[in-house]
Amino acid sequence: MPYPSQLTHEQLLDVTEHLIEEQGVEQVTLNAVAAALGVKAPSLYRYVDGRLDLLRQLNLRFLNRLMAAIGAAGDRDVPAIDRMLSVMMAYRQFAHDHPRLYLMSFAYMVDELRPDEDLLVQMVLPLQAGMAEIAGPERSLAALRGAGLRPWFCHAGAD
Numbered sequence: 227m228p229y230p231s232q233l234t235h236e237q238l239l240d241v242t243e244h245l246i247e248e249q250g251v252e253q254v255t256l257n258a259v260a261a262a263l264g265v266k267a268p269s270l271y272r273y274v275d276g277r278l279d280l281l282r283q284l285n286l287r288f289l290n291r292l293m294a295a296i297g298a299a300g301d302r303d304v305p306a307i308d309r310m311l312s313v314m315m316a317y318r319q320f321a322h323d324h325p326r327l328y329l330m331s332f333a334y335m336v337d338e339l340r341p342d343e344d345l346l347v348q349m350v351l352p353l354q355a356g357m358a359e360i361a362g363p364e365r366s367l368a369a370l371r372g373a374g375l376r377p378w379f380c381h382a383g384a385d
Contacts, residue, residue, distance in 0.1 A: 235273050251330045288327045295320045306359035
């Protein structure tokens, strides 16, 4: 069994992510994560306050990675419609690549895991600006909802 100090925060999140994708968030416990890492569960408390904190941290990392994927897809010097199609494809691909993390972030019914409204607004503003080039500013949010990006910002204050 490895010494707990050899464990890194990133390893903890990586293993938890793998377990969630393999088993689903409901099945992941601190004991299961510790066993997968080859350490005792109390060792994990150096990095997290408990299971909910671990899931919160993983959710934030997932959302940051999703934002990076969307940003990379939208950083092209092409017409707005091509850029938005690229962004939507990147969003969809990211969700397909991480289906259970996606569900944890946007559908898991634990209030403490729901994405922060401010973060969601920051995520949608660049997308809304791109859609405004296509559909016009007054219809940009409705156009985004219609484009299938609805799950995570339909309640955000990005009107």
